[in-house]
Amino acid sequence: MPLPIGDTIGILADNLRLRKSVLPISAKGASRWAKGLGLPRGGETVLYTGLMYQLIPYITAMSASQEKVEDSFLAGMVGLGRQVNRLVSISAFMARPPAAVKEQYDKVLRDIAGLLRTAGVEFGYLYGDELYSGALIYDLGGDDLFADHARLVYDTFRKHGVKNVITVDPHTTNMLRSVYPSLIKGYDLKVRSYLEVLAQADLRPVRELGTEVVLHDSCVYARYENVLDPQRTLLARAGCAVREPGESGVFTHCCGGPAESLFPRKARQVAGERVEQLQEAGGRGVTMCPICLVNLRKASGPDLDLQDISGYLSRAYGA
Amino acid sequence: MARVNPGFLEEVRRSDEFNASSCMNCGVCSAVCHMGIELLPRKLFRYVLLGLKDKVLENKETVFSCLLCKQCEVNCPAQVHIAENVRSLRYYMNKKVFKH
Numbered sequence: 578m579p580l581p582i583g584d585t586i587g588i589l590a591d592n593l594r595l596r597k598s599v600l601p602i603s604a605k606g607a608s609r610w611a612k613g614l615g616l617p618r619g620g621e622t623v624l625y626t627g628l629m630y631q632l633i634p635y636i637t638a639m640s641a642s643q644e645k646v647e648d649s650f651l652a653g654m655v656g657l658g659r660q661v662n663r664l665v666s667i668s669a670f671m672a673r674p675p676a677a678v679k680e681q682y683d684k685v686l687r688d689i690a691g692l693l694r695t696a697g698v699e700f701g702y703l704y705g706d707e708l709y710s711g712a713l714i715y716d717l718g719g720d721d722l723f724a725d726h727a728r729l730v731y732d733t734f735r736k737h738g739v740k741n742v743i744t745v746d747p748h749t750t751n752m753l754r755s756v757y758p759s760l761i762k763g764y765d766l767k768v769r770s771y772l773e774v775l776a777q778a779d780l781r782p783v784r785e786l787g788t789e790v791v792l793h794d795s796c797v798y799a800r801y802e803n804v805l806d807p808q809r810t811l812l813a814r815a816g817c818a819v820r821e822p823g824e825s826g827v828f829t830h831c832c833g834g835p836a837e838s839l840f841p842r843k844a845r846q847v848a849g850e851r852v853e854q855l856q857e858a859g860g861r862g863v864t865m866c867p868i869c870l871v872n873l874r875k876a877s878g879p880d881l882d883l884q885d886i887s888g889y890l891s892r893a894y895g896a
Numbered sequence: 897m898a899r900v901n902p903g904f905l906e907e908v909r910r911s912d913e914f915n916a917s918s919c920m921n922c923g924v925c926s927a928v929c930h931m932g933i934e935l936l937p938r939k940l941f942r943y944v945l946l947g948l949k950d951k952v953l954e955n956k957e958t959v960f961s962c963l964l965c966k967q968c969e970v971n972c973p974a975q976v977h978i979a980e981n982v983r984s985l986r987y988y989m990n991k992k993v994f995k996h
Binding site: 586719720796801830836840 | 930956957963964965966967969971983984985986988990994996
């Protein structure tokens with residue numbers, strides 16, 4: 578029996594409504610990556626993580642649990658789970674990622690913050706006030722709830738006097754740059770991905786990487802936000818030979834991740850097809866979206882070295 | 897026998913963004929779909945346009961399997977807003993079927 582669509586969406590929607598995130602994560606856990614960096618609180622320009630990288634360890638653990646539930650008798654109990662989840666967060670019990678995994682994704686954010694500093698960008702961070710963008714609920718068609726949440730996120734930025742937002746992943750970039758403005762009257766935030774910011778900065782590498790990499794473009798960057806050049810420019814400037822897989826650029830092959838929350842097995846199948854394309858192209862795999870990274874890693878196992886682009890850029894441009 | 901609901905299209909359509917009627921049924925979307933979804937969006941949008949509500953509701957899994965990756969949309973010669981149309985169907989199902 579597949580996961581029941583209505584109840585599974587219901588749990589995610591209830592979490593956003595009650596706990597302000599599709600999977601609950603504490604404010605302390607979400608801002609742990611910034612500890613010791615001395616980032617100012619708020620300011621005109623902020624780095625907005627949208628909690629995406631911090632949520633990945635939880636999504637991975639949750640997805641593993643869902644795969645066990647999918648096609649078992651437990652799938653019939655998701656409705657009951659939803660009732661319980663309204664009172665006590667069952668997601669918190671189902672998703673308990675190891676500390677080492679959380680540290681791995683925290684490092685991505687530290688690398689990004691370090692790169693922006695190296696590029697001379699002045700920015701703050703909202704720490705515990707930062708909220709998830711609501712992207713998954715928007716994708717699942719929960720528009721009324723999403724609109725309320727988007728307003729809450731926007732009001733939080735306004736409260737802190739934010740005018741410019743630097744994003745770290747494609748889904749959050751798309752929500753803040755293209756979706757929020759259609760919902761919020763007078764929306765005036767200027768939104769750019771950190772890749773766009775870095776590509777425009779006069780950033781010179783301190784180390785030539787001399788590595789062959791195969792680039793996996795995110796569907797959202799490529800087809801929703803037209804972010805195609807910055808990643809290529811930055812990797813090439815860093816001394817990487819960038820290889821393109823069978824489907825790339827605006828015709829990039831999806832990682833399957835968007836199906837993960839409802840159809841984990843189908844998601845893995847799509848990811849497997851993409852992993853084959855990346856392997857055929859040769860080189861080390863580079864992603865720029867946490868959803869792509871986790872989904873492709875799950876399908877490839879140790880057969881393909883897959884890393885977030887921030888790690889390469891940090892090694893090349895970092896101080 | 898299929899039952900036709902003439903008001904179904906208006907129930908699903910939330911704005912001019914919903915342009916299923918632009919589809920000319922060429923099949924490119926199905927050919928390039930990474931999920932291998934044969935039904936989406938050609939037949940599904942046709943069901944909406946014809947008011948075949950029951951047929952659409954039979955295909956919840958198909959509607960929610962779509963990756964919204966827009967591979968079909970960038971290849972569509974008729975500029976159908978496929979991803980947004982699918983999201984409209986999801987919104988409809990959330991409201992009318994799942995009662996969210």
